[in-house]
Amino acid sequence: MGGEQKSLRVGIAGLGTVGGGLLNLLADQPEAGDGRLKVTAVSARDRTRKREADISAYAWFDDPCELAASPDIDVFVELIGGSDGPAKRAVEIALGRGTHVVTANKALLAVHGAALAALSEKTAAALLYEAAVGGGMPIVKALKESLAGTHVVAVSGILNGTCNFLLTEMEASGRSFEDVLADAQRRGFAEADPTTDVSGTDAAHKICILGAIAFSAAPDFAKATIEGVDTVTLLDIRMAGKLGYKIKLLAKAERVGESVRVHVHPALLPVAHPLAQIGGALNAAMVDAEPVGRLTFIGRGAGAGPTAAAVAADLIDLVYDAHRPVFGRPVKALKQRGSVGAAEQGRYYVRLLVHDRPGVIAAVSNELGRAGVSIESFLQDPGEAGADVPIVLTTRPGPRQALNAAVDAIAGLEVTAAAPRVIPIEDGAGAPRNWS
Numbered sequence: 001m002g003g004e005q006k007s008l009r010v011g012i013a014g015l016g017t018v019g020g021g022l023l024n025l026l027a028d029q030p031e032a033g034d035g036r037l038k039v040t041a042v043s044a045r046d047r048t049r050k051r052e053a054d055i056s057a058y059a060w061f062d063d064p065c066e067l068a069a070s071p072d073i074d075v076f077v078e079l080i081g082g083s084d085g086p087a088k089r090a091v092e093i094a095l096g097r098g099t100h101v102v103t104a105n106k107a108l109l110a111v112h113g114a115a116l117a118a119l120s121e122k123t124a125a126a127l128l129y130e131a132a133v134g135g136g137m138p139i140v141k142a143l144k145e146s147l148a149g150t151h152v153v154a155v156s157g158i159l160n161g162t163c164n165f166l167l168t169e170m171e172a173s174g175r176s177f178e179d180v181l182a183d184a185q186r187r188g189f190a191e192a193d194p195t196t197d198v199s200g201t202d203a204a205h206k207i208c209i210l211g212a213i214a215f216s217a218a219p220d221f222a223k224a225t226i227e228g229v230d231t232v233t234l235l236d237i238r239m240a241g242k243l244g245y246k247i248k249l250l251a252k253a254e255r256v257g258e259s260v261r262v263h264v265h266p267a268l269l270p271v272a273h274p275l276a277q278i279g280g281a282l283n284a285a286m287v288d289a290e291p292v293g294r295l296t297f298i299g300r301g302a303g304a305g306p307t308a309a310a311v312a313a314d315l316i317d318l319v320y321d322a323h324r325p326v327f328g329r330p331v332k333a334l335k336q337r338g339s340v341g342a343a344e345q346g347r348y349y350v351r352l353l354v355h356d357r358p359g360v361i362a363a364v365s366n367e368l369g370r371a372g373v374s375i376e377s378f379l380q381d382p383g384e385a386g387a388d389v390p391i392v393l394t395t396r397p398g399p400r401q402a403l404n405a406a407v408d409a410i411a412g413l414e415v416t417a418a419a420p421r422v423i424p425i426e427d428g429a430g431a432p433r434n435w436s
């Protein structure tokens with residue numbers, strides 16, 4: 001395209017929240033991309049569905065793959081979703097024939113990113129995806145472009161707004177996960193089928209992508225360790241609060257020697273931790289990188305306007321022919337970094353439910369001592385005399401294996417009333433020094 005003043009002919013597949021938002025945004029901002037973005041064709045499941053945007057001026061395709069194959073578009077915008085099926089087929093068709101692709105599809109990139117990046121390079125078609133991670137929060141280009149001169153140590157984030165909303169509501173209202181989820185579904189804040197969100201899968205897709213860019217490695221979704229918010233109880237939120245922590249769904253990609261660890265799980269964050277302060281449906285990403293130190297991005301991770309703005313930013317890059325390799329470096333330069341499993345070392349929160357009778361604490365601490373687990377703090381909720389009571393403790397840094405052995409032994413004690421709950425503590429230490 002270069003310096004020619006040609007318009008970029010845009011074909012959009014998927015006219016849901018984001019697709020509709022993109023049509024509105026481009027209609028509201030005709031000067032975007034120097035006025036050189038022209039939607040020419042669209043595809044969606046149902047042509048007759050009532051829509052806010054008038055689509056009568058665009059060529060209609062029932063099949064997104066046919067739109068992707070059309071010689072009359074310069075860029076295929078994929079807003080269908082899903083790691084496989086029509087989204088993948090259509091993106092492969094577009095890239096295969098040298099048509100640029102802009103997508104918001106995190107699942108597709110996390111699972112098939114390396115193969116799609118190779119295809120993009122083969123045909124010199126761009127594959128851009130700012131909207132796939134953090135919606136309107138600009139983290140993809142920040143890592144790929146603005147931070148390309150840094151050495152990233154870790155990327156941590158709150159990357160699923162639904163989960164963060166549910167945890168925030170549980171804490172604020174004192175209601176159970178099930179109650180808060182049902183309410184959020186009624187009010188349209190959670191999907192009718194919330195599985196991908198609450199299971200941690202959506203956040204894992206996103207952190208796999210950020211990890212790939214940050215560490216110049218192909219995304220490796222199969223190796224991510226994932227636990228969602230569906231296991232978080234109000235009791236743990238309350239007890240963590242008494243100890244000065246918030247429970248958040250933490251998504252993290254970090255260097256471990258020559259490998260990368262990608263994990264998503266509930267974690268206790270000290271209230272002063274930058275990510276502990278992110279409430280409601282907001283997203284946040286915290287990048288620790290030398291020599292810049294710690295950077296925190298906060299923004300709207302979903303919604304028509306913010307996500308459409310991220311798609312539009314990618315389209316504008318294409319207007320000016322400004323784009324990098326898919327994961328920041330050419331595929332052949334991506335490192336073969338193995339992925340490693342869950343952290344084996346750290347500080348942990350342990351919550352027990354025990355019968356309220358003399359000698360219980362001695363029995364519990366005896367098992368911890370035997371396994372070599374050092375207790376950092378200990379708190380018993382007074383509860384009601386005679387009822388089972390929660391005991392929570394936090395550990396000094398130590399091996400998870402030793403803690404597991406102690407917890408297994410405690411679970412088998414006659415005084416234990418329910419399975420113990422262990423949650424890692426993320427203290428936010430380890431920020432790289434700021435070089436001057």
Ligand code: HSE
Pocket residue numbers: 159160161162163197202301302
């Ligand atoms: N469902 C996601 C969330 C937004 O709740 O954050 C799109 O990835």
